[in-house]
Amino acid sequence: MKKIIDKLQILGIFSITQTVFQIGTVMIMAVSALAGQNIAPAPESASLPISFVILGTLLGLIPASRIMKWKGSKFGLLTGTVIGILGAALISYAMYEKNFILFSVAHLLYGFHQAFIQYLRFVAMESVPTHDRASALSWILIAGIPAAFLGPLAGLYGKELFPNSLYLGCYLILIFNLCLQFFFILFLPTPNKEITNTNLTNNDLSPRTSVRPFSYHIQNFGLWVSILATAFSFGIMAMLMSALPVAMKSHGHEMHASTLVLQWHILGMYIPSFFSGQLVRKMTAPYLILLGIFVMALESFAALQGTEFLPFATALILLGIGWNFMYVGGTNLLVEQYHPSEKNSIQAVNDTIVYSFAILSTYSAGYLENKIGWLSLNLVSIPFLVIMAGLVIFFIQKNGKKPKIL
Secondary structure: OHHHHHHHHHHHHHHHHHHHHHHHHHHHHHHHHHHHHHHOOOHHHOOHHHHHHHHHHHHHHHHHHHHHHHHOHHHHHHHHHHHHHHHHHHHHHHHHHOOHHHHHHHHHHHHHHHHHHOOHHHHHHHOOOHHHHHHHHHHHHHOHHHHHHHHHHHHHHHHOOOOOOOOHHHHHHHHHHHHHHHHHHHOOOOOOHHHHHHHHHHHOOOOOOOOOOHHHHHOOHHHHHHHHHHHHHHHHHHHHHHHHHHHHHHOOOOHHHHHHHHHHHHHHHHOOHHHHHHHHHHHOHHHHHHHHHHHHHHHHHHHOOOOOHHHHHHHHHHHHHHHHHHHHHHHHHHHOOOOHHHHHHHHHHHHHHHHHHHHHHHHHHHHHHHHHHHHHHOOOHHHHHHHHHHHHHHHHHHHOOOOOOO
């Protein structure tokens, strides 16, 4: 009984910490394009700050992993949070001074902070025995549900906290949120060496310990299918999600309406995680990717039904579900493509491509929404979905994969 209570306490503190982190991240996505539009020299530049967040995350991946390996996971998480606090303070100052260049560049620091905190899920999984890893990941995923409500609400409340400087209050709330995050990280358990060694013994000391030449991976079609599934899903989701607040505003919707749509979108992203793992086991990863592509296509169809609240909400819910299926399927397929001894290099390639695609997508979101409008923007994803579907079908035929439910 004591072991169960101890495990719940450990997973609970990880889940709370992840919730606090995601509240800030969701608020950035909900607010920064609107705040940027308020001080940007041109409307098409509104999504530039979000692009800098993703760029900062990409640039921080390798330094974050090295610092955490060198000084430990807790030190790395605390370091990342301090960087986030400095970034949020600089964003607040830039918002007060209405300096769009500084406002955008300061988001780079927040993204750099995200590169550290994204390792929280791995630290949680390393802090429990191997048989409890799935439970640890579930607790981390659950954190996205309260964040889906609290993040946009924090942005909505902070918008007019200082009437003379719209949105400044949002970033002051972000600073407070990051200080809470720092406090909770202080109470995170350090991964137990015995547990870590047990995990390594059970999972990494297998026959698959050889490191194959990188040229082998370049020619591995399955690797590219998995990377592109993840990159396309992440890029399409980031493009439409970052364009949404501006698009709804341009079609006469108030911020509380776009806040509600974002909340349902984020629920669509995370709630399927409770059963998408089971779907992977039953359908296999390639078929889950195909299901995600189909749901993404439904998103485009729903968005084309008009610019009233319901089409916006329906489209964004489907976008979240489609992203989850493609992302989970792509990630599971990726794990099948490398040996444990090769994971660092392959994951680095995957993350670099995924975040590069997301940077391009978010940067183009503001420009495309301004030039071609929300309805046409939703059609941009169709060619990518068609290409992805063709690649997955070819992979299935090549490897003779069949869903277990058939």
